[in-house]
Amino acid sequence: MECVDTSALRAAIVEFLDAERAAGVYEPRSDSWMRSFDRDFSRRLGERGWLGVTWPREYGGREQSHVARLTITEELLRGGAPVASHWIGERQIGPAILRYGSDALKAEFLPSIAAGELTFCLGMSESESGSDLAAVRTTATLDGEDFVVEGTKIWTTNAHHSQYAYVLACTDREADKGARLSEMIVDMDDPQVEVRPILDLAGEHHFNEVAFDGVRVPAGRVIGEVGNGWAQVTAQLAFERGGPERFLSTYPLLGALAEAVADDPRAAPAIGGLLARLRALRALAWSVAMLMDAGEAPIAQAAILKMMGTRFEQDVVEAARALVPGEPDPTDAGLLGMVAGAQLAMPGISLRGGATEILSGIVARTIKAG
Ligand SMILES: Cc1cc2nc3c(=O)[nH]c(=O)nc-3n(C[C@H](O)[C@H](O)[C@H](O)COP(=O)(O)OP(=O)(O)OC[C@H]3O[C@@H](n4cnc5c(N)ncnc54)[C@H](O)[C@@H]3O)c2cc1C
Numbered sequence: 001m002e003c004v005d006t007s008a009l010r011a012a013i014v015e016f017l018d019a020e021r022a023a024g025v026y027e028p029r030s031d032s033w034m035r036s037f038d039r040d041f042s043r044r045l046g047e048r049g050w051l052g053v054t055w056p057r058e059y060g061g062r063e064q065s066h067v068a069r070l071t072i073t074e075e076l077l078r079g080g081a082p083v084a085s086h087w088i089g090e091r092q093i094g095p096a097i098l099r100y101g102s103d104a105l106k107a108e109f110l111p112s113i114a115a116g117e118l119t120f121c122l123g124m125s126e127s128e129s130g131s132d133l134a135a136v137r138t139t140a141t142l143d144g145e146d147f148v149v150e151g152t153k154i155w156t157t158n159a160h161h162s163q164y165a166y167v168l169a170c171t172d173r174e175a176d177k178g179a180r181l182s183e184m185i186v187d188m189d190d191p192q193v194e195v196r197p198i199l200d201l202a203g204e205h206h207f208n209e210v211a212f213d214g215v216r217v218p219a220g221r222v223i224g225e226v227g228n229g230w231a232q233v234t235a236q237l238a239f240e241r242g243g244p245e246r247f248l249s250t251y252p253l254l255g256a257l258a259e260a261v262a263d264d265p266r267a268a269p270a271i272g273g274l275l276a277r278l279r280a281l282r283a284l285a286w287s288v289a290m291l292m293d294a295g296e297a298p299i300a301q302a303a304i305l306k307m308m309g310t311r312f313e314q315d316v317v318e319a320a321r322a323l324v325p326g327e328p329d330p331t332d333a334g335l336l337g338m339v340a341g342a343q344l345a346m347p348g349i350s351l352r353g354g355a356t357e358i359l360s361g362i363v364a365r366t367i368k369a370g
Helices: 006-022 039-047 066-078 084-100 103-114 229-241 251-260 265-293 299-323 335-349 356-369
Strands: 120-123 139-143 146-154 164-170 181-187 193-199 205-218
Touching: 006 039, 006 066, 039 084, 066 251, 066 265, 084 103, 084 120, 084 164, 084 181, 084 229, 120 205, 139 164, 146 164, 146 181, 164 205, 164 229, 181 205, 181 229, 229 265, 229 299, 251 265, 251 299, 251 335, 265 299, 299 335, 299 356
Parallel strands: 120 164
Antiparallel strands: 139 146, 146 205, 164 181, 193 205
16 A cells, blocks of 8 residues: 555645635535535646546555545545545445455546446435335346346436436345345446436535436456345445545534634534534544445444434534524525525435434444344
């Protein structure tokens, strides 16, 4: 593993972001990893070697640590940068392919993800199976050399921008959850895929419903073993839940708020409390990254980080509502607009990536099992 000077890396990213902002490429915003889409920006990150840094060089990576990757993701999120194009692919589909995929899948997808060229969406949730992922009803039936995929996914973030979908499907209806699911990659430009937009509370389009109507997926596009999807997706969720986006999504708001109330002594306890919690969350994220560097899938630690992180993000919004005079206003270009945007995103924060109650169950079961 290549040793990286994380302070120099952090400084280089901050300098890059300052230049991008000065060139008018983006305005910082909360929740940018889901809402700010700019493929050219992702390509520029890829050119600088800041995507897929933990992956082997032969697949476009840099063989650096998860701690180096955390340094990059922290700064991108703190800067509210437009990272949605590569986020899902780089965060969890690439690592899933690397861990379980065939050499052919690795060669086909990893270099393009690391170059910032590819957008993936996550086809896990369905209308009757969000928390209970094991109950997905989308089927993939083997027919000759292909699986034929039938079913509908929902809440599929940025499916309308994606070239590929990761799909969790049932490949054996008779089997129990340990053997009934498989993970596969589906081409989004297949004519049998239909993407239907869903607007969120703020009236923005990032969610979709995605229907697969007899899409033929070559068997070689299955990630890992057919029937091993449950074990694989559980490990993948550690990547989904254990990153700094679970507590830094509202950082642009926290930064602007701290600046706005810096001279108000009555605000100090609230801001100080939030910053202390932020420090603890960062320490937890670093320990998750170090466990990943040690080759582990820290499922319980990632669940704890997400639970505590999303609660923190919600408290940032509550603090902003209490401390900023005036009504939150989505049309406002300043702080009141940022508060309104974050407030409208708030209900989804604790649901996406696994609801808090479900995460509590994972933590309790893991601790009980020792
Ligand atoms: C902003 C956002 C982005 C998302 N993006 C994606 C995406 O890209 N791809 C994707 O596949 N999905 C995505 N999702 C869906 C997300 O993963 C699901 O919303 C989540 O898993 C919860 O599932 P559900 O909505 O079906 O709620 P349900 O599972 O119906 O849960 C509703 C409530 O019941 C509680 N509950 C359910 N079961 C239990 C239980 N056993 N014990 C205690 N309480 C329980 C839950 O905690 C929750 O509060 C996204 C969601 C949001 C909000």
